[in-house]
Amino acid sequence: MRITGKRISESTIHRLSLYFRSLGILEKEGYVTVSSKDLAQREKLTPAQVRKDLSFFGQFGTRGLGYPVVELRQQIAEILGINRKWNVALIGIGNVGSALVSFKEFIRQGFIIKLIFDNDQRKIGSFNKGIEVHDVTNLRQMLNKHNIELVIIAVPASVAQRIVDEVVDAGVKALLSFAPTNLRVPSNVTMRTVNMAIEMEHLSFHLTNENLYYTA
């Protein structure tokens, strides 16, 4: 466990993900070191922001030279917890669920979908990308049996809270939800929500209020 004593904001974590990706590209391009200035430029940030973000977790750079690309990438992977595999379950194999199963980036990052659940008898027993679809009735015991650490919720809004409660009850501490509804989880559980309608609303806001004075 890393002890920094300093608060880490969600924005910093988000930017670490961005740095991780840029460093992957830099590595492919053959760069050995990279300066905060270059990294900032690629992500449209300030060099100070990059240095500050990294400084929360240690001193990775060399003055006068910059950061070692391969090593920094590995360090960030460790910080983000993506230097290992995670057992993931997907609940709901509708349109969104199907797209997620095929999302190659997940596998590449070590997020391995081990189990798929649905409540539709026509889907149960079928296979998606080689993964069998299980009856959601057996949710809790299956999650435990397969040591699932991370669950993706891709079910209709109407049943989402019930499923979330069961998942939390099974001891899962991290959820990614695509259900367009407010879901409650205990404070020791992390849940992130992806709501594409809200993303669209940001865009329509900007189109509608083109000349409005707003911040980044």
Add this chain to the structure above:
Amino acid sequence: MRITGKRISESTIHRLSLYFRSLGILEKEGYVTVSSKDLAQREKLTPAQVRKDLSFFGQFGTRGLGYPVVELRQQIAEILGINRKWNVALIGIGNVGSALVSFKEFIRQGFIIKLIFDNDQRKIGSFNKGIEVHDVTNLRQMLNKHNIELVIIAVPASVAQRIVDEVVDAGVKALLSFAPTNLRVPSNVTMRTVNMAIEMEHLSFHLTNENLYYTA
């Protein structure tokens, strides 16, 4: 055009979307008015935050009583620009694209997918949810002809920037991208990016650094 003279943060816009959804539920539940306290509770925010957010755009409430549910919802719809229909084009009808076409929330919010594009000859000419798939070669002229105001990018990372450039060139001012790569647009164009791998990395960060002292 609304002139507030004050800066509106992206967080405020995001919360307006949340309020809009809560107000829809409140309306269904038969509430006539709602206090900032109640609204805040539903979204796990502070009452002051709710009032401050709304105050950027006008005075919608009545002291001692609260906000009129139906009217406030309509006002927020107007602010967000979702009191009308928007012509949307979807580029790339792979896994993600297919999921988006079926996403009912889009239609309900007035985001109408008018055109679908792909570069795969086997898909061109076929129909998805009643919408024909067009050859991406004709992108620019089709976008103009159909008055597309908003484009969703669901193509592989490798071709995303080229497509984005064409879309921008066609005069589109708002893009939603699902391509897991850094894309550049001019400053007068709004682009939002949904990257599910980054969402997963937030989760694995929290699982990995469970006891780390971090901010909301």
Add this chain to the structure above:
DNA sequence: TATTATTTGTGAAGTAGTTCACAACAATTT
């Protein structure tokens, strides 16, 4: 009608996040 209870709207205060600016240090050049 007067009094009490609510709840908004907002300036002020407080907190969090970003950028500045420079000492410290490493690499390169002369």
Add this chain to the structure above:
DNA sequence: AAATTGTTGTGAACTACTTCACAAATAATA
């Protein structure tokens, strides 16, 4: 080997965002 250049790491300053706190206004009650 000294001087110059480049770049990090970080406290301080600044900016943005959130919460506080209360006057003002309305509704409910006596």
